Amino acid sequence: MTIALDPFAAPGRNRPAPTPAAVALLAQCKRAKSVADAVPTTFANMPAPAEASAAGGEVQLIVRPTCLSDWIRWTAEVNADLRRMVHTGTTTVVRCEVGGVRTRLIGIGVPALLSADARRTGVRRG
Template identity: 55%
Template sequence: MTNPNIERAARAIAAAVVHGTTGDPALEAAQQLDELGLLKQSTDPFSVPGKNRPAPSPAAVAALDQCRRAKSVADTARAQADGMPGKPDVSAAGGEVQFVVHPRSLADWKQWMHALGVGDARADSTGVSMTVRCKVGGVRARLVGIGVPALYGEQLADLGRRTAVRP
């Protein structure tokens, strides 16, 4: 398949080289091609003649929808988190919303868990932070509490001291 614009482009280049009025025939040729609309940039690689856009897979459509919903939930959650302890970092990536919080006490941590409807979900500790997975607004979410393991450690140490003092 031959591009029908090749002949028009060749004539424009020849005219710029032969009849050009400036000392830069290449620039004149490029300007002439642009004026003829032959240098228009396409933002879609599949819009080139002869290329067909493949239909997106159902999995790709579902992933895009999940990412859009996660972004929407994250945007809404940022506004709703104003009254919560600390300043959370709320983000969305990969179809999941992430809340990173810095609770000052276990009461703050439990308030976050209650606000997100976590309940008695299992948490994973890295030693520095604790991560709880849940769903917020029908979207997968992750609550990351920086310093929470240390808060639990302090609580256990206080409990140990109180029980050791009793006769």
């Protein structure tokens, strides 16, 4: 059995220098990972814990609000631009920034909460 070797690791071969864009993306990914790792302590005072992950230099926060006021509190906490809110089936996605990193706040069940509130009050939101 032979083991494939990395051709760039072979003696006498020079590994190409990373491009500035690759270096910038790596730094952005590290910042996003750091922000995602800090979510449990950053948002410890929120009504429901958020699931956080980082990929491609962006953070994804998934929340499951139990009432409309929980969702309103989350959007206020991350300073989300509600004009950028998009409803996709059973979830609502709004883009924002957390800790200087692009973030998607995803609210599971928010469209149903908005619909129930609209039926109750007669006012359509979102």
